[in-house]
Amino acid sequence: MRAPEQSSSAQTIADLRPMLLRIARLQLRNEAWAEDAVSETIVAAMEGMSAFRGRSQLRTWVVGILKHKIIDQIRRHSREVAIEAQQQVDEGEALDELFDASGHRASAPHDWGDPESALARSEFFAVLQACIDELPAPLGRVFLLREWLELDTMQICKELQVTSTNCFVMLYRARMRLRECLEARWFAAQGARRND
Amino acid sequence: MRLKAPGEMIKLRINCREAHELLSRQHDTALHWSERLALHLHLRVCDWCRTVQRNLAFLSRAVRRLDY
Numbered sequence: 001m002r003a004p005e006q007s008s009s010a011q012t013i014a015d016l017r018p019m020l021l022r023i024a025r026l027q028l029r030n031e032a033w034a035e036d037a038v039s040e041t042i043v044a045a046m047e048g049m050s051a052f053r054g055r056s057q058l059r060t061w062v063v064g065i066l067k068h069k070i071i072d073q074i075r076r077h078s079r080e081v082a083i084e085a086q087q088q089v090d091e092g093e094a095l096d097e098l099f100d101a102s103g104h105r106a107s108a109p110h111d112w113g114d115p116e117s118a119l120a121r122s123e124f125f126a127v128l129q130a131c132i133d134e135l136p137a138p139l140g141r142v143f144l145l146r147e148w149l150e151l152d153t154m155q156i157c158k159e160l161q162v163t164s165t166n167c168f169v170m171l172y173r174a175r176m177r178l179r180e181c182l183e184a185r186w187f188a189a190q191g192a193r194r195n196d
Numbered sequence: 197m198r199l200k201a202p203g204e205m206i207k208l209r210i211n212c213r214e215a216h217e218l219l220s221r222q223h224d225t226a227l228h229w230s231e232r233l234a235l236h237l238h239l240r241v242c243d244w245c246r247t248v249q250r251n252l253a254f255l256s257r258a259v260r261r262l263d264y
Contacts, residue, residue: 103211109247115254119261128258146224147259153224164225172220179251 012058013045019059020066026129027070027144029137033077037069044069067149074141074159081141082161088138088173089166098176109179112187124186131181135174142167143174206230210238215245219252 020041024034045052045062052061074081100106118124132140138160145156157167207230210218215238218231227235239246 098216099211099213103213105212105244108244109251111247112251112254115251115258119258124258125262128262132259144259147256148262150260168217168221168224171224172217175220175223175252175255176216178255179248182255183251 009049009058010046013042013049013062016059016062017042020062023063023066024070026132027141027148028073029140030077033073037066037073040069040072041066070149071145071151071159074145078159078161081138081159085138085142085160085162085166085170088136089162089169098180110183110187112183113190115187118186118190127186128178128182131178131185134181135177139170139174139177142170143178146171208234208237210234212238212242212245215239215242216248219245219249223252223256 017038020038021034024037025031028034028037041062044065048065052058098106132144135143142156142160145151145159146153151159153167153171154164157164160167162170215235218227218235221227222232222235239249
């Protein structure tokens, strides 16, 4: 009697769908692509269920499949992705206000105190996610491919069809914006609370 | 201060903007030795860039732990 066991696994995979969709939307910044990536992931996971052992890591295993499907989507839509990325680079950046004319920082970065304690707080991750969501789509994609999917930078540039210089520029802008955003929305607020 | 190497000018003095770019890029690729040296020298005298270096390292750790 294997059927009941299989159907409950299928149900478990289907239950992961909202979580998978959240990840795919965040990564791809395109509803249709995200839906496709998730559908393909669920199909692949159900087909591969017999090869999967160790139920406790089912979620990790399925997210692993999703990562590949996300990259497939970027490949499939590489032309659009490349055009958006190039526009982002060409637009230049308001980051210039971080520095004065001689290239020195205009104001001191805050000391974040003990940032590690933030990693235990779910509110912190909500702020981090909001900051990532607010990045322009090309910056959000390239940043998450690099830092969350941990893809090799050269592979990312190749998939996005941008030069390595432009890849570095986008990653730099994404990190600087996220640094400012986390500082303003989390660490400055935490510091203010500490000093009350 | 500038040291001349065969075929290229090695720039050892960098400003904060250049240091920030290197701090980001070293998360993505290996820096040239002269870039590492210039960054090292800059960080020795710049508290603000050292703070940003720590912030970026923390950002990487935090993103890897984003859970959905």
